[in-house]
Amino acid sequence: MSDEFTDEELMAYADGELDPARRARLEALLPKRPDLAGRIDMFARTRSAAAESVRTHLDEPVPAKLKASVEAMIRQASQPNSAEGVVPLRPRKRTPFVAWAAPIAACLLALVAGAIGYWLATQGAVSSGYYQIAGIADPELDRVLSKLPSGEKSRLAGSGAEISMIASFLRGDQMLCREFGIAHAAMGDHLAIACRSAGKWSVDLALRTAGGATDAYKPASSAETIDAFLHALGAGPALVGQAETDALAKLH
Amino acid sequence: MAGPSDEFGDRLIAFLPNLRRFAMSLCRSPDVADDLVQLACERAIANASSFVPGTRFDAWMFRILRNLWIDQLRRDRTQGRKDDIGAHEERLVGDAGTAPEHRLVLKDVWKAIGGLTADQREVLLLVCVEEFSYREAADILGVPIGTVMSRLARARVNIAAAAGIDAPVLRSKRQDKVETDE
Numbered sequence: 001m002s003d004e005f006t007d008e009e010l011m012a013y014a015d016g017e018l019d020p021a022r023r024a025r026l027e028a029l030l031p032k033r034p035d036l037a038g039r040i041d042m043f044a045r046t047r048s049a050a051a052e053s054v055r056t057h058l059d060e061p062v063p064a065k066l067k068a069s070v071e072a073m074i075r076q077a078s079q080p081n082s083a084e085g086v087v088p089l090r091p092r093k094r095t096p097f098v099a100w101a102a103p104i105a106a107c108l109l110a111l112v113a114g115a116i117g118y119w120l121a122t123q124g125a126v127s128s129g130y131y132q133i134a135g136i137a138d139p140e141l142d143r144v145l146s147k148l149p150s151g152e153k154s155r156l157a158g159s160g161a162e163i164s165m166i167a168s169f170l171r172g173d174q175m176l177c178r179e180f181g182i183a184h185a186a187m188g189d190h191l192a193i194a195c196r197s198a199g200k201w202s203v204d205l206a207l208r209t210a211g212g213a214t215d216a217y218k219p220a221s222s223a224e225t226i227d228a229f230l231h232a233l234g235a236g237p238a239l240v241g242q243a244e245t246d247a248l249a250k251l252h
Numbered sequence: 253m254a255g256p257s258d259e260f261g262d263r264l265i266a267f268l269p270n271l272r273r274f275a276m277s278l279c280r281s282p283d284v285a286d287d288l289v290q291l292a293c294e295r296a297i298a299n300a301s302s303f304v305p306g307t308r309f310d311a312w313m314f315r316i317l318r319n320l321w322i323d324q325l326r327r328d329r330t331q332g333r334k335d336d337i338g339a340h341e342e343r344l345v346g347d348a349g350t351a352p353e354h355r356l357v358l359k360d361v362w363k364a365i366g367g368l369t370a371d372q373r374e375v376l377l378l379v380c381v382e383e384f385s386y387r388e389a390a391d392i393l394g395v396p397i398g399t400v401m402s403r404l405a406r407a408r409v410n411i412a413a414a415a416g417i418d419a420p421v422l423r424s425k426r427q428d429k430v431e432t433d434e
Contacts, residue, residue, distance in 0.1 A: 049415065
């Protein structure tokens, strides 16, 4: 067995997670290896220092408003038919989704389809080789949606648009959906959601978040709008890691 | 659809302090953290039926919150916004019972945590602060256990360097001195 120990192993020893065989080997070596002992000491001390530092800095009670708001959500959820009743307002910015998400999301969809339709109509010349935003995804975007893991980027050769994959999740009816960003010099930036429909990707929502590349204007509400839309879709928790890989593999 | 059980609600409320601490340490802004916690609770309540009884509730909640945070970061990145974690003012450590020198170290460590990459910071929080095992942290983050270990080791090496904890202890004399600091 090797007498070389990696940082990961020394850390695992400090954390009590090194496997028994390696642990025994390390403990036999330690008396004559002060360098290893020092490294382990560093890992032990960074652990306790990090824990103490975070706890000391963040040792404060949960704000009463936040607690009240969560309690209200729990109460409301346990009375399914009272959505029209008293809906305690969220302290700031967001209102609980349940009451208003569905109608808002429906309006948005119409609005977005209208806006994109307008763009396609007025910029028709550019649209050849360009991705289509709302509706059935073009073949290139379709391939990216079926493959690209969340957190990664890919450039569409046809249009030069850059796709940043944000998340994957299952809709209420268990269809796979993906949230992604589209950045394009001429067309600006969008946040979009595509869902599987009849063996194809259909882009169901696209929100413009900025104009061209140099335009700094970003509507502050786009993320909340997306959240509302996700809620209206009955989106489950994000699929991460292997769960996402498996969900994408199932498409093929 | 049946609502969440009373037990589920009680658990969620009881878990709020941990959830908020995790959110605060991820995003380091009370406003953003409160929004994140609220959003995570909404998501959890809506998906209460997908929680498997007998599994760890804390891990399930952290996973929901963390994924919402990642989504937010990716959206921000898409929109050209910068991750401004380093920009937030660190708050003073106010514990009167803490020795001044020790307080300085904690402050340096706090600063150093803020300077970590998001990947390193979240794994540090899960393992060192929230006390999840490597395996549990890997499940929450959806990455292999080897990735958790390499990120965690790098995070701690970085913190040690930034807060002056890293001097390798080569002589037993120095080791004694270090231990009296504890």
